[in-house]
Every structure is written in C-alpha cells, then in structure tokens.
Amino acid sequence: MTQLPILIIGGAGKTGARVNTLLRGRGLTTRPVSRSTEIPFDWNQPETWPSALEGISAAYITYQPDLAVEGAAEAVAALAGLAREKNLERLVLLSGRGEPGAQRAEEVLQAADVPWTVVRASWFNQNFSEGYLLESVLAGEVALPAGAVAEPFVDANDIAEVVTAALTDPRHAGRLYEVTGPRALTFAEAVAEISHAAGRSIHYRRISSEEFASGLRQAGLTEDLVSLLDELFAVVLDGRNSAVTYGVEEALDRAPRDFSDYARGAAANGAWRI
Incomplete structure (x- = not known):
C-alpha cells in the first residue's frame, strides 16, 4: 500500500528542510509547502490550506513569523480543525520556549482530537550561520x-531528528519535548566560541533595545517584525529559558549536540569564510 505524503x-x-531530507532518506514521500510552492500554503490565506492538506497522512507545523504574534493560536486551531476533518494521523508542532502565545497554540492543538506532539525550542545554533546573525558574524561584530x-x-x-521521530513513530504521540543544547551560554560566550572555531576576530557588543530597533528599521524590517524581535530579546531572553532541558534525550535516547561541535563543523564547512 502506497504511503500518503507527510x-x-x-x-x-x-528545521523544515532538514526534516524533509531525513524523511526522504527513509524512503518516505513528503510535501514541503510554502507560499511559493506548486501547491501553495500561506498562513495569511486560509483558502490555500485545504489543497495543501489533501491526501496527506501527517503534518509538521511551523508558524511564520512566530507563534508569539497575535492571531497565531487561532490560525493553528483552524488548521488543526481542518486536519481533523481530513483524518490526519498526527500533527507535530514546533513551539517556542517561554512564549505565552506559543503555549496557547499548543493548547488549541492538543484540543483538536488529532494525535499530536509538541517540540519546544528557542534559539537555534544555526541563527549564527544560516539566519539573520550570519551577516554580523561575517562583519566581525554581533x-x-x-x-x-x-x-x-x-x-x-537535533530539532529535525526529534520532529522526524515524532512524525514516524506513534510512541511519541501526546508528548511535549522541550529541547535545548547540553549547556547554556551567553551570546558573548557563543560568539567567542565562533571566533575561536573560525580562526578570526569576531566580537560581541551589547546594545540598547532602542539601538537594536533602530537598526532593524534601517534594514527595512516592518514594524511588526521589529516589535517581535524586540520582544524576543526584551521579554523571552530574561532568564526564563536558561535552564537546560532533556527533550532530545527523551525523544532520541542520546545527548544533544554541543555548541562547540556545531561551531567547529560550521567553520569547517565554510559558513563564516570571507
């Protein structure tokens, strides 16, 4: 019997691209979607959702720009309801640590009567090498x-491996995995490790929220995104997420990757080569 796509x-x-690679590596059929794919999916256009969910077995849900924004929980609730109507076998949600809005999205997902798994995460290592901090690292100052x-x-x-396990193994249904690395670092310490791995001078400088927001506006970000990023630094990065958790061990029976291993690997692969 042919398996329905995920x-x-x-x-x-x-994380989505990594999950896609892992699932396909297992010989599974996937349907990666975004606003620009052949079968489009746009969180701001609910009319795109039914065709994206047609004929699939399970779904990995990531919300853009962030579950902390207004209306995110309502959108996840509507999508979960549609998933129930289409008899999906499971839903896996990427959630945010320490974000009240994200926890509201978790609650509506859990109430949808579809087998679910929640994966809570916060700051990714890859923000320094693939995300919005890459340009700063290359410039030598974060x-x-x-x-x-x-x-x-x-x-x-690690997140992708936990999600893949949750999508393919029913033993993960009804579980909430809060995933972190094995140790906590300040941003200054993280940048110092990157500097050491990259073999060149990269500094960290603490700035005010006002200077940060001003720089984001100068870079052309919308006020909504400026407010979101400012909140993530001013509210979420207040120590509430400093504790190490053990979601990776619980889901995968192994320790999570250490930041220093990430930094060495990214440097070896040329992520910060000028």
Whole structure:
C-alpha cells in the first residue's frame, strides 16, 4: 500500500528542510509547502490550506513569523480543525520556549482530537550561520540587546531528528519535548566560541533595545517584525529559558549536540569564510 505524503509547512526553513531530507532518506514521500510552492500554503490565506492538506497522512507545523504574534493560536486551531476533518494521523508542532502565545497554540492543538506532539525550542545554533546573525558574524561584530543571561542554544539538526521521530513513530504521540543544547551560554560566550572555531576576530557588543530597533528599521524590517524581535530579546531572553532541558534525550535516547561541535563543523564547512 502506497504511503500518503507527510506535509511540511515551511519546507525550506531551517528545521523544515532538514526534516524533509531525513524523511526522504527513509524512503518516505513528503510535501514541503510554502507560499511559493506548486501547491501553495500561506498562513495569511486560509483558502490555500485545504489543497495543501489533501491526501496527506501527517503534518509538521511551523508558524511564520512566530507563534508569539497575535492571531497565531487561532490560525493553528483552524488548521488543526481542518486536519481533523481530513483524518490526519498526527500533527507535530514546533513551539517556542517561554512564549505565552506559543503555549496557547499548543493548547488549541492538543484540543483538536488529532494525535499530536509538541517540540519546544528557542534559539537555534544555526541563527549564527544560516539566519539573520550570519551577516554580523561575517562583519566581525554581533551587536544585540542581550547581556549576561545564558541561553542553552539548540541545534536545528537535533530539532529535525526529534520532529522526524515524532512524525514516524506513534510512541511519541501526546508528548511535549522541550529541547535545548547540553549547556547554556551567553551570546558573548557563543560568539567567542565562533571566533575561536573560525580562526578570526569576531566580537560581541551589547546594545540598547532602542539601538537594536533602530537598526532593524534601517534594514527595512516592518514594524511588526521589529516589535517581535524586540520582544524576543526584551521579554523571552530574561532568564526564563536558561535552564537546560532533556527533550532530545527523551525523544532520541542520546545527548544533544554541543555548541562547540556545531561551531567547529560550521567553520569547517565554510559558513563564516570571507
């Protein structure tokens, strides 16, 4: 019997692309979707959802820009309801640690009467090599409104492996995995490890929230995104997520990847080569 595809919302994202690769490596059929795919999916256009969910077995849900934004929980609830109507076998949600809005999205997902798994994560290692901090690293200075608060950065590859396990093994149904790396680092310490791995001078500079927001506006970001990023630094990065958790071990029976291993690997692959 032919297996139905697995839907990956945000199939080109940091975790979505990795989940897609892992699932296909197992010989499974996938349907990675975004606003620009042949079968489109747009969170702001609910009329695109039914065709994306047609004829699939399970779905990995990532929300853009973030579950903390207004209306995110309602959108996840509507999507979960559609998934129930289409008899999906399971839903896996990428959620955010320490974000009240994200926890509301988790609650509506869990109430949808579809087998679910929640994977909670916060700052990705790959934000320094694939995300919005890459340009700063290449320029030799990372300037953010983050002080001495430590963050247990998590590797996107670990997240993808947990998600893949949840999508393919019913033993993960009804579980909430809060995933982190094995130790917490301040942003200054993380940048110092990157500098050491890259073999060149890269500095961290703490700036005010006002300077941070001003820089984002100058870069052309919308006010909504400026407010979101400012909130993530001013509210979420207040120490509430500093504790190391053990979701990776619980889901995969192994330790998570360490930040120093990530930094060495990214440097060896040329991520920060000028």
